[in-house]
Amino acid sequence: MPTPAEETLPELLSGLQNSRSSVRARSARELGKLPRPPREAMSVLITATDDPEQAVREAAVQAIGAFGLHALPVLMQLLGHGCKYVRRNAVWAITKLGPSATTAIPALCNSLKDPDPRTGGGAAQALGAIGPAAADAIPALAETMRGTNVVLCRLASKALSQIGPAALDTLVSHLKHYDPFVRGEAAVALGWMGRAAVAAAQALVQLLAARAAPAGPSRTSKFGGSGAVTPVALAQPEASGAEETTLVQVIQALGRIGGSADAEPHLLDLLTDKRESVRQAAADALRQIREE
Secondary structure, rough: OOOOOHOOHHHHHHHHOOOOOOHHHHHHHHOOOOOOOOHHHHHHHHOOOOOOOOOOOOHHHHHHOOHHHHHHHHHHHHHOOOOHHHHHHHHHHHHHHHHHHHHHHHHHHHOOOOOOOOHHHHEEEHHHHHHHHHHHHHHHHHHHHHHOOOOHHHHHHHHHHHHHHHHHHHHHHHOOOOOOHHHHHHHHHHHHHHHHHHHHHHHHHHHHHHOOOOOOOOOOOOOOOOOOOOOOOOOOOOOOOHHHHHHHHHHHHHHOOOOOHHHHHHHHHHOOOOOOHHHHHHHHHHHHHHHH
16 A cells, blocks of 8 residues: 555545545545645535545644645635534634635634534634734624633633734723623733733723622613624622632733733732732732833
């Protein structure tokens, strides 16, 4: 039997018709190693994404993804495939294309709602990899942040931070969301943005100033409007653990952003807080701000 390097294109194409699934999967993988995507190879690989065996389907979509930007239209179509493993590998392949994948933004926004969490998370990562050019995805990512899946919330907030200043207003609005986890993730995302988020420093300081104030009456949040800036609900009473975590995240964000002069009195006050994590975060934030 010839080695993969010695096999010709016709032999690899024929291998995808072999009765043994291991041979079909190997042929798909080797086709993905070709320097250019021959038209006939792309066609048979697309057909192989419907193979009865999962291993073959995955190998086929991975091979398609290996063709890079040439494969983007096909990868976008595969985001709607019936097999979650095909969808996962398609979205991961798009992620590798980074800013070159701008035409996939609408399809990736749809995939944020995929019933498979890994596909949805991959879509958030792909949008983040596109960066500032993915500004049209801000409303969809903001909606994902407000979902019940905490991993997706983190990935969506990360993507918003990678989009940059265009997402700033949306992240600031989420600092007032009724869910402490969402508030905390918004703060984390602003911290990831660093100095690019300096306009959000005052909103973060306001959270520190209000940390001891009693929560107002709750009301239902309604998410209407264009979605560019997310309407929020008043803060509801929250568990002490969630409150502490969110407070630490706000403090850390101020340190990474550089904070403002208004932040220092609040951070100094927190140096005597009874919670060690809060004291440590405040000390670190003060050091970062003063080292600027």
